[in-house]
Amino acid sequence: MQIFLDRHNLDGFLFVGDSICDADMYYLTHFLAGDRFALLAQEKTTLLVSSMETGRARKESIADECVSTSQYRIMDKMKRSETPEEAYFQVLAEFLQSHGIRRLGVPFRFPAGFYQYLTSDFDVKILESPASRCREIKRQEELDAIVCTQRSCERAMRQAVLLIGHSEPRGEMLYREGQPLTSENVRGAIDVSLLEDGCEAMDTIVAGGLAGADPHARGTGPLAANSPIVIDIFPRSKSSRYFADMTRTVLKGEAAPEVKEIYEAVALAQSEGLEAIRAGVFGKEVHSRVSQVFLDQGYPDREGCGFTHSTGHGVGLDVHEKPSIGEVGGALEVNHVVTVEPGLYYPKIGGVRLEDLVVVKENGSENLTHFERKLVL
């Protein structure tokens, strides 16, 4: 941190937000809070929290010091200010002054309102967060945490695949115990499995039939027989806060030849993408190789169908983070953790996507995903 501050000629770098939404703040503090707090990074890191949170912050955070807003008499200031934001700013200004701050860095996502206030008393620069670069390269304990979440992800995927595998195709729908099997049923089984493992998942995708043609549709209602079902699970561990991410596409019943061909094309593209990954390769090169596989197999890229998204993204405390493996992805480095998730989408057929999670190594990658690729159950 000191090197970063010296390079930019700063006395400190300030974050204001909550560490549920701002993963940089969690990364730097290990203090999880849904209510706003401030984090000042100097040679030492200091938290400014409400008096309610001081005890917990001192116990749970890795910050060097935790001070309370009551120490800067926030209540008196609240009573004298027009808005709570104005009072909070006054506390913030006194806090910064008492830490010898004149030249201050703030991240791109810093609240504009506080930025405007601060510029009147301090010399403020908006910079890329120093945590953002560190977060890309995972330490061993971060890799362990991601693997742990990935295992939970696989157990949940197994439940989903078993449920669909044991269902019965009748006419156009899948049935279980006489009732149509729905996206909600499968998502429920996934959620219960994740919960048992201490994980949570916001937006699990179980999208069958034509709904699968929209790569971001979550899926609702009865699942179609003889049609690909995209299952994309990206849980977060409630304890470590690290995500995992994987996708499988399965089908119960008879697969049409064109669906089989699409699946094979996606599987080949994924294998080639996985093979391309190693330190020093650019994300955009990997993406371009995957795109070329699709072109070579007769699946050109068109707006709204075909291979409509990028090949992958970093995974860590956010489910989508740097680096990117898309049209503008930069150089991969050792201990980046990224997905490789090509897919093909056609409004009249549905979607097929396969996604693995890998760690970038010097001469290749280590695949963290232990789950077979198999279309027809």
Place this chain on the structure above:
Amino acid sequence: MQIFLDRHNLDGFLFVGDSICDADMYYLTHFLAGDRFALLAQEKTTLLVSSMETGRARKESIADECVSTSQYRIMDKMKRSETPEEAYFQVLAEFLQSHGIRRLGVPFRFPAGFYQYLTSDFDVKILESPASRCREIKRQEELDAIVCTQRSCERAMRQAVLLIGHSEPRGEMLYREGQPLTSENVRGAIDVSLLEDGCEAMDTIVAGGLAGADPHARGTGPLAANSPIVIDIFPRSKSSRYFADMTRTVLKGEAAPEVKEIYEAVALAQSEGLEAIRAGVFGKEVHSRVSQVFLDQGYPDREGCGFTHSTGHGVGLDVHEKPSIGEVGGALEVNHVVTVEPGLYYPKIGGVRLEDLVVVKENGSENLTHFERKLVL
């Protein structure tokens, strides 16, 4: 919205963020997305989303129009820009210009980086979000959603209370089936119940014994016998996104006289607080009445112990939102939804808190909480 824009002499109001973290954006769009998008509020509302999300945005959001960043050739701009943020800003600028924007409002929490970029091409004012004021006063469908989450919250509380009630005090700990009953066990039962109801809870508090003396400690490990256990559940419905919030304090075994007295004091303070709530009363008056009850009963307010927090807060799409019922709370209005949650905390005894959720009415309030207050199980 048009009235707001006219009053501040603006052509539009812009949000940039994700609607998981920014409840204003969800409120105005009903479009739930963890990835960044932009929302331009004019007479009509327009979403600017990635091409991946356009289909879902058109289906799910209540915005009048959804346009894709690919329409502004984001990929070309990415390839030519130094940073993704710079490319995104160029898209944003073209998008705003094509919507006739010169004078623009942004909310206090708008990202400072984009604010700085925008000020070079537009006349930008930082203002309180127009959604924030609307969100305080709940419409009928919002009240229905909150009640629905509250019922789930009560079912989960019932599971917790049953589990503790059926445990066996032996020595200093509670036991169930020969094993110590832990905070984690109780939280697990709460989580399963909430999941079955389609809800999720981040930070459920089950804090027994001395841990309960810190009002924000979550609680871990074996639960103490003969000692108050604070259970604070604030789940969110995964479908409606609305929160509920309630707290009960229970004890299994023998309650010491001082614990009983503290519980009675908190119960009385809560009853008085609930009685004080009606439209037109200031939050700070309610808080001051509750504080007075504690003073009158011999529980003075000291830093770190006693009644260490405010009386309550608004609940809606955020678990803590306006209005405040604390030292600076303004006037309550019809259809505000607020908690009333006095508590007393002593490092050598533990904590007691009771929290109900109410809707403010013309001449009083409607208590949405249907759950008994009972210390000893």
